[in-house]
Amino acid sequence: MQDKQTPDAPEQAPAIDVHPADDAATASPPGNTAAASEADTMPSLEETLRQAELKASEHHDAWLRAKAETENVRRRAQEDIAKASKFAAEKFAQAMLPVKDSLEAALNAENSTVENLRSGVELTLKQLTAAFEGAGLAVIDPMGEKFDPNLHQAISAQPDDGEPNRVINVLQRGYSLHERVIRPALVIVSAPKAG
Numbered sequence: 001m002q003d004k005q006t007p008d009a010p011e012q013a014p015a016i017d018v019h020p021a022d023d024a025a026t027a028s029p030p031g032n033t034a035a036a037s038e039a040d041t042m043p044s045l046e047e048t049l050r051q052a053e054l055k056a057s058e059h060h061d062a063w064l065r066a067k068a069e070t071e072n073v074r075r076r077a078q079e080d081i082a083k084a085s086k087f088a089a090e091k092f093a094q095a096m097l098p099v100k101d102s103l104e105a106a107l108n109a110e111n112s113t114v115e116n117l118r119s120g121v122e123l124t125l126k127q128l129t130a131a132f133e134g135a136g137l138a139v140i141d142p143m144g145e146k147f148d149p150n151l152h153q154a155i156s157a158q159p160d161d162g163e164p165n166r167v168i169n170v171l172q173r174g175y176s177l178h179e180r181v182i183r184p185a186l187v188i189v190s191a192p193k194a195g
Contacts, residue, residue: 092131092134092135095134096131098127099124099127102120102124106120106124136178137176138177139174140173141173142167142174143167146165146166147167147189150184151174151184153185153186154188155186156188159193164189164191164192165190167190168188170186171186171187
């Protein structure tokens with residue numbers, strides 16, 4: 001009865017004979033296929049070095065060009081600055097030439113009367129004022145204004161009935177160039193009366 005198999009017992013699977021020597025024989029040697037394909041696609045060290053040297057040369061050339069361009073821009077900017085400072089007063093000088101011509105004409109005039117000289121001086125002053133305005137030169141005439149040390153230079157203070165620290169007399173007008181004071185106005189300011 002021992003030879004009988006019971007229907008409930010599972011069948012045993014047949015044993016598989018695995019020979020490691022057979023697997024090694026059928027498998028390709030390690031790295032042969034990969035090495036062959038890498039040899040086809042991977043450049044040699046000499047080729048890699050040559051390509052790196054070419055790229056380095058290209059980058060060096062580009063750097064040299066950029067450096068030269070920067071130097072050219074810097075040189076042009078310096079030339080422009082030098083020209084701007086050298087010829088900054090050209091427009092103002094052109095506006096002043098008619099004023100000088102008028103003054104010379106007045107001095108060269110013979111048999112001029114006081115009235116003729118006065119009208120000539122008034123016209124010359126108008127030319128000068130127009131030249132100043134064209135150059136951005138503005139008059140600072142602070143009569144009656146509150147004293148401002150940024151715009152005015154007080155040379156004295158006089159007692160006055162009005163509000164203290166007001167300009168009560170302008171001895172010399174001031175001038176500003178594009179809102180920058182180049183000469184403050186010389187003024188006398190009011191001081192409170194004693195007592």
